[in-house]
Amino acid sequence: MRIPTVYRPYRGRLHLRMPYRKDNRSWLKDRLGDRIRPEWVHATESHPGRWEIARNHLQPLVEALVERWGAVDVTLIYSTTEQCDTRCQNARGDDCTCSCLGLNHGHGFAGQWTQVGDTTLVQHEYTKVTRRITG
Incomplete structure (x- = not known):
C-alpha cells in the first residue's frame, strides 16, 4: 500500500496524494468538515492527480491520514529570506x-x-x- 503525501507550497493550497478509494471525497469532508471544498486536479504528463485543500487544514488532515493509513509523508516549504x-x-x-x-x-x-x-x-x-x- 502506498503512503499518502501532503505538500505545503510556500503559497497556495495543500497538495494531497493518497491511494484511491471511492469514498475519498466524502472521507475528507467527514474528517475536515462539511464546509471544506477539496478540489481534484487531474493528472498531466508532468504531475500525477492530486487533491487541493485549504492550508488551514494541515494539522487535522495529517492526523486523519495517519489514523486512516498509518503514516503520511509531509513536505513543507519555508522561506529562509x-x-x-x-x-x-x-x-x-x-x-x-x-x-x-x-x-x-x-x-x-x-x-x-x-x-x-x-x-x-x-x-x-x-x-x-x-x-x-x-x-
Missing part, C-alpha cells in the same frame, strides 16, 4: 555587526540580493523539509 546591509557588503576590514554575522562582509551585493531600502538588502531562498509522520 536573508537580510544584510549594503554597508556590510561594501565594508573594508573585519568589523561587522550586521544580521548576516559577517557571512557577506566585504563581498559586494551582486547576484540575488535586492535592495529594499536605503541600505537594507534581502535575498529570497526557500527550504524544503520532508518528514514521515506515523501513528
